[in-house]
Amino acid sequence: NQMAARTPKTRQRAQQKRAEDTRRLLLEAAIEMFATVGFEGVTVAALEEEAGVQRGLLRYHFGSKDALWREAVDRAFTQSETAIRELFVDELAKRGGDRLAALIAAYIRGSARHPEMLNFIMREANVESDRRDYIAEKHVSRFADMISQASGRPKSVYDFYALAGAMNFVFVSPAGARRIWKKEPFSDAFIKRHIESIIALFRHGWGESSSS
Known part of the structure; x- marks a missing residue:
């Protein structure tokens, strides 16, 4: 029974x-x-x-397919944002409270772990649609807020695209790094070098960044 x-x-x-x-x-x-x-x-x-x-x-x-797309986007962005926030805390401790360096390191490492977020943006950015607006309004804006909070600077369209573009593009289009420079962009060695190069670029300008 x-x-x-x-x-x-x-x-x-x-x-x-x-x-x-x-x-x-x-x-x-x-x-x-x-x-x-x-x-x-x-x-x-x-x-x-x-x-x-x-x-x-x-x-x-x-x-519907559209409803699944929205849930997929939400999941991808949440995974990426969670990783970046956790990495930022770790990097801030490692780098003695240097918020700029910690932000750059966390963003690059998070983007390498979750390049699908960037691919979603690139796939939808050039086509006028509700999907493009959904990503911009719900997710890109929140990432800009996160950059502002981490850097201690006012929310800025220029800071967002300067940082996001410099840090992320190699993970959206890794073929160039592999074919032209014979580098594997998702390797630990490349990511470490990329982090330090971007930190130097934003802190000191072209003269201090690596050219290799």
């Missing part, structure tokens, strides 16, 4: 677990595919195939 009484709960837990797994697989596939080829280049069928789930489950769990 006890076994029979527990059976419905056991089935319910199993169903919940399957649903959670399905949502996770679809989100992981969405982050990878949307960041790689963009919203318009991905079909619902391709997302379900990549996730390894049955047809129809995307709409069942998310309602």
Whole structure:
């Protein structure tokens, strides 16, 4: 009797677990595919195939491709922002309270860990759409706030794009570093050198930054 009484709960837990797994697989596939080829280049069928789930489950769990895209963007940006904030605390301690150096180091390391965030921006930035506005208003603005808070400077469009562009572009387009300079941009050695080069550039100008 006890076994029979527990059976419905056991089935319910199993169903919940399957649903959670399905949502996770679809989100992981969405982050990878949307960041790689963009919203318009991905079909619902391709997302379900990549996730390894049955047809129809995307709409069942998310309602639409657009709703899944928004959740994927939110997840990618949250992961990146969380990593950067945690890294900033560590770097600030390592660098004796130097906020500029800690911000640059944290942003570069976070971007290398989560380049999908940058790819989302690049994929949607040049096309006028609700998706572009969603990223700008919900996420880019918050990252600009984070830079302002970490640097102790007023929120500035110039600071944001100067820092973000210099620090991140190599992770959005790593092929150039690999083919032209024969460097692996996601290696520890490259990331360390990149951090120190950007710190020197922003603190002292071109004369102090590495040219190699």
